[in-house]
Amino acid sequence: MIRNYWNEDWKDLQFDDKVAESEKFKISNYGRIKDCRGDEEKLVTPKYVNGYEKLTVRLDPEFVKEKQAKTKKKVNKFTTRYIHKLVAEHFLEKEEGKEYVIHLDYHKKDNKVENLKWATKREKELHQFSNPEFKNIDRGDRIKYSKLTEGKVKILKKKLLDPNRRTRLRILAKQFGVSEMQLYRIKTGENWGHVTID
Numbered sequence: 001m002i003r004n005y006w007n008e009d010w011k012d013l014q015f016d017d018k019v020a021e022s023e024k025f026k027i028s029n030y031g032r033i034k035d036c037r038g039d040e041e042k043l044v045t046p047k048y049v050n051g052y053e054k055l056t057v058r059l060d061p062e063f064v065k066e067k068q069a070k071t072k073k074k075v076n077k078f079t080t081r082y083i084h085k086l087v088a089e090h091f092l093e094k095e096e097g098k099e100y101v102i103h104l105d106y107h108k109k110d111n112k113v114e115n116l117k118w119a120t121k122r123e124k125e126l127h128q129f130s131n132p133e134f135k136n137i138d139r140g141d142r143i144k145y146s147k148l149t150e151g152k153v154k155i156l157k158k159k160l161l162d163p164n165r166r167t168r169l170r171i172l173a174k175q176f177g178v179s180e181m182q183l184y185r186i187k188t189g190e191n192w193g194h195v196t197i198d
Contacts, residue, residue, distance in 0.1 A: 002034065002041060002042070002043055004028075005028075005030050005032075007029075008028050008029060008030050008032075009028060009029045009091075010026045010027070010028045010034065011026065011027055011028075011090050011091070012024075012025075012026055013025040013026060013027050013033075013086065013090070014089075014090070015057065015081070017060065017063070018059055018060055018063045018079065019057050019058070019059060019060060019079065019081075020057070020058040020059060020060045020061065021060070022037065022058065023037070023057045023058055024036040024037050025037075025044070025055070025057075026041070027083075027086055027087060027090055029087065029091050029112065029113040030111070030112050030113075031053070031083050031084070031087050031110075031111025031112055031113075032044075033055055033083065046083075046109075048109075049080065051108040051109070052082050052083070052084065052108050053082070053083040053084070053108075053109060053111060054080045054081065054082055054083065055080070055081050055082075055083060055086070056078050056079070056080050057078065057079060057080075057081060058077060058078055059075075059076075059077055059078060059079050061077075064077055082101075083111045084101050084103065084108075084111045084116055085101045087101075087111050087112075087113055087116055088101040088113075088116050088117075088118060091113040092113060092116060092117070092118060094118055095118050097120055098118035098119055098120050098123075099118075099120070099121070100118070100119045100120065100121060100123075100124040101116055101117070101118060101119070102116070102117050102119045102123070102124055102127045103115055103116065104116070104117055106131045106132065106133065147176070147177050147178055148176065148178065148192070150192075150195050152176060153186060153192045153195045154195060154197060156172070156176060156183065156186055157186060157187070157192075157195065157197050158197055159172060160172075160183060160186065160187040161187070161197070169183050169184075
């Protein structure tokens with residue numbers, strides 16, 4: 001038996017007509033999902049894509065046939081829906097012109113209804129830029145998530161600016177695990193412009 005959280009409210013999940021009618025689920029204002037396809041309801045184990053919780057559901061067979069006929073290609077029989085958007089669709093009144101759902105506390109895994117809000121594209125972007133994690137990215141010594149370090153960039157800059165260089169950009173790019181475009185941007189100062197050669 002599934003125990004409810006305090007004040008937890010469950011609703012039958014209403015999908016768009018692309019999803020098969022056999023896909024029976026319930027969703028709560030806490031962002032939990034129950035699978036109701038069998039004899040007994042069971043909680044769905046959370047799965048994530050890009051940090052967001054998702055639910056994979058089967059597409060309607062007629063929709064799949066039509067799409068295959070149009071594209072002349074094999075079509076995936078499953079699709080994904082984001083839990084935060086499903087919670088908002090079922091528990092929040094949607095305002096006109098607001099197509100996106102944001103997490104007020106910036107935590108993608110917190111899908112409680114009180115943590116969600118409908119937003120315009122611009123409101124979503126402003127919210128993302130005000131995220132403390134985004135604000136705290138170190139843009140000095142090392143650009144976060146970059147394959148390069150400041151030391152590697154110095155070596156690269158010396159090689160790129162050497163008038164007697166014989167190594168091709170393609171080979172340099174392969175050695176450092178970056179694209180030729182990235183090398184061009186480093187050479188022009190568009191990327192890593194704050195790094196100077198001693």
